[in-house]
Amino acid sequence: MATTEIKTLDQLRELTGEPAERAKRKIIDRIDDHARTLIAHSPLVLLATASAEGTCDVSPRGDPAGSVLVLDDQTLVIADRPGNKLHDSLTNIIVNPHVGLLFVVPAMNETLRVNGRAKLVSDAPFFESLVVKGKRPDLAIVVEVQQLYMHCAKAFLRSGLWNQETWPDRATLPTLGTIFKDQIADLPVTAEELDASLEERNRTLQY
Structure with a gap:
């Protein structure tokens, strides 16, 4: 059976149609009060990065809920905890600062999506707020938010993720x-x- 490949944006839109006006208008460029609430309750964020060549990587980042800092309406901070030291995400950020984040809240089917530009820092006044179980991280990922929006519940409902x-x-x-x-x-x-x-x-578990 032959495979029909979609190669152009026109082909894609002809097949799927255009997004609704409400879907386009839900994208904002700041961390509003609702986003702050969800970030404060999220113990898990998925971090998507890409290398200079475009090779992509997604890394889970987990900490007690409330550990991701919101510095202001445009800036959030994620501590980098000890891992396998491959540093796929970190090396990607150095050569290509564009990142995508997906914040997950337990038992909530909707997720929060954030796109922006990231940088790595090894010291800043907010590092004391990143301490968990007495351990201060060596690095933190600072993200300048460019796009922020809610992702609907369909993927989690279809997957039955929270249904034991x-x-x-x-x-x-x-x-x-x-x-x-x-x-x-x-x-x-x-x-x-x-x-x-x-x-x-x-x-x-080491922090």
Whole structure:
């Protein structure tokens, strides 16, 4: 069966139509009171970045709700916590400051989308407000907001994300240790040993 590829904007619009006027008008250029409320209640934000060549990356950023700072109507700050040190997002931001954010609030099907320009900072007066469990981050991501808007509930409703009846039995899924063992050649440890090490790292989560 032949594949029909959409290659132009005209083809796309002919197939899907134009956005409604309300959809276009919902995009604002500032952090309003409603956005502040949602950001304050969001413990998870997805950070999308791209390299200079256009290679994209999406990274989850999690902290206790309220940890993302809103400095003013145009600026928010996300602490960078310890990770695997690949620094995909951070290296992308250095060469290409354009970022996209998706704020998720537990049990809420709507999400908050933010597009803007980011920079990395290693010190600023607000760093003391980024301390969690006594740990001050080495870096923070400062985002200048250019677009902000609400994303409707359809994706979360279709996925049934918050409906526990749709959740798979965790025992039927591979453990991370099993995945690493299969994907990384010549690991000198067993999947069980990897799982035990990962469980210990999670138990003593570092900030």
